[in-house]
Amino acid sequence: GSMKTSTSNQSIECDAFEDISWLFKYQVHFMWIVFAFGFVENLFVIMVFLLHKNRCTVAEIYLGNLAAADLLFVLSLPFWAFTLSNSFVWIFGGFLCVVINAFAQLNMYSSIYFLMMVSIDRYLALVKTMSAGRMRRVGCAKFNCLLIWLFAALMSVPKIAFRHVIVHPYINNTMCLIDAPNQWHIASNFLLNIVGFLIPLIVIMFCSLQIINVLRNNSMQKFKDFNTERKATLLVFAVLLLFIACWLPFHIFTFLDSLDHLEMFQKCYMTAIIEIGNQISTYMGFSNSCFNPLLYVLVGNHFRKKAMEVYRQYFPRPQRDRNASIPTDFSYDTARTSISMGTQNRIL
Numbered sequence: 001g002s003m004k005t006s007t008s009n010q011s012i013e014c015d016a017f018e019d020i021s022w023l024f025k026y027q028v029h030f031m032w033i034v035f036a037f038g039f040v041e042n043l044f045v046i047m048v049f050l051l052h053k054n055r056c057t058v059a060e061i062y063l064g065n066l067a068a069a070d071l072l073f074v075l076s077l078p079f080w081a082f083t084l085s086n087s088f089v090w091i092f093g094g095f096l097c098v099v100i101n102a103f104a105q106l107n108m109y110s111s112i113y114f115l116m117m118v119s120i121d122r123y124l125a126l127v128k129t130m131s132a133g134r135m136r137r138v139g140c141a142k143f144n145c146l147l148i149w150l151f152a153a154l155m156s157v158p159k160i161a162f163r164h165v166i167v168h169p170y171i172n173n174t175m176c177l178i179d180a181p182n183q184w185h186i187a188s189n190f191l192l193n194i195v196g197f198l199i200p201l202i203v204i205m206f207c208s209l210q211i212i213n214v215l216r217n218n219s220m221q222k223f224k225d226f227n228t229e230r231k232a233t234l235l236v237f238a239v240l241l242l243f244i245a246c247w248l249p250f251h252i253f254t255f256l257d258s259l260d261h262l263e264m265f266q267k268c269y270m271t272a273i274i275e276i277g278n279q280i281s282t283y284m285g286f287s288n289s290c291f292n293p294l295l296y297v298l299v300g301n302h303f304r305k306k307a308m309e310v311y312r313q314y315f316p317r318p319q320r321d322r323n324a325s326i327p328t329d330f331s332y333d334t335a336r337t338s339i340s341m342g343t344q345n346r347i348l
Contacts, residue, residue, distance in 0.1 A: 015019070031077045031078075034287055034289060035074045035078055042074065043293065044293060045292075049306075051310045051313070052211065052310050058140075058141040059118050059122070061142060062117045062121065063292075063296070064147065065114050065145045066122065070111070073106075087156075088168075088171060090165055090176040092176075097176035098163050100176075101159070101176070106149075109156060110324035112152075115204065116204055119143055119211075121136060123211055124295075127211060127214050159188055163176065187203070192254060235299045235302075246285050246291070252281070273296075311342075
């Protein structure tokens with residue numbers, strides 16, 4: 001951060017606040033942990049959706065694309081973990097400097113819009129049940145996902161346009177940094193806050209409030225389809241709440257960072273506090289990529305069922321010789337009943 005005071009006492013105070021080297025000791029380990037869990041978990045979610053014999057529901061298409069966005073993001077973490085452990089020296093070249101950071105930006109913009117579409121789908125399923133048929137088609141959902149990916153790529157351009165490998169004078173070595181004017185930094189922050197969080201969050205909150213009102217309607221509880229949709233909606237709510245908890249602090253500190261660049265804060269230690277907050281909140285956001293799959297398993301009954309069906313589909317139980325398992329002193333009816341019950345247990 002830039003110094004905003006010139007007296008020696010304040011400079012010492014600022015230097016004390018700006019020493020955030022203690023953060024970097026934990027960041028490398030944290031990145032490897034998020035990568036390890038996020039890679040395995042999101043790949044597992046994608047494979048369950050792809051390998052299951054039944055086609056995905058609309059909500060599952062959006063959640064599958066969310067898992068793909070998280071998977072792309074965690075694939076970028078080893079590059080940054082190695083760079084941090086290598087004293088910020090970037091050795092992977094200019095192309096990967098742009099691409100790796102593009103993955104992070106794609107995740108920031110696409111994740112919340114996939115969640116917004118899941119919320120809209122739940123809204124149409126529970127609130128607009130009679131008029132939602134066309135909008136809840138699988139083909140429509142896939143087209144929406146394509147639009148979101150293209151939109152996220154477009155929104156990522158401002159952040160990656162000024163990303164370069166430059167020789168930093170402080171460490172006298174190559175670093176992958178953003179080299180842009182101050183006004184651009186402020187504008188891209190506001191774009192991320194408003195387009196990448198606030199607008200979809202308003203849509204999500206509207207849909208959620210409407211859904212909660214419907215869920216409270218006891219007269220709807222008697223419908224079987226309604227109860228099925230209600231269970232799916234509980235998983236969506238859990239994913240939404242976790243996403244907001246992980247990413248809201250990041251957007252708050254991004255907004256404060258913009259105010260700091262506008263010189264709204266006169267105390268130089270505020271710059272350091274915002275920088276520390278930015279670092280910590282960024283890693284809170286990163287952790288969201290490995291929490292979502294855990295929610296699918298813990299909260300999503302339908303997903304657990306799908307996962308077990310995929311497992312049985314590719315790893316079937318060995319069939320025992322039924323004739324050998326029938327005792328000789330059993331009657332034919334008793335043996336037939338025993339076999340029937342065994343078959344039923346396997347199906348259930």
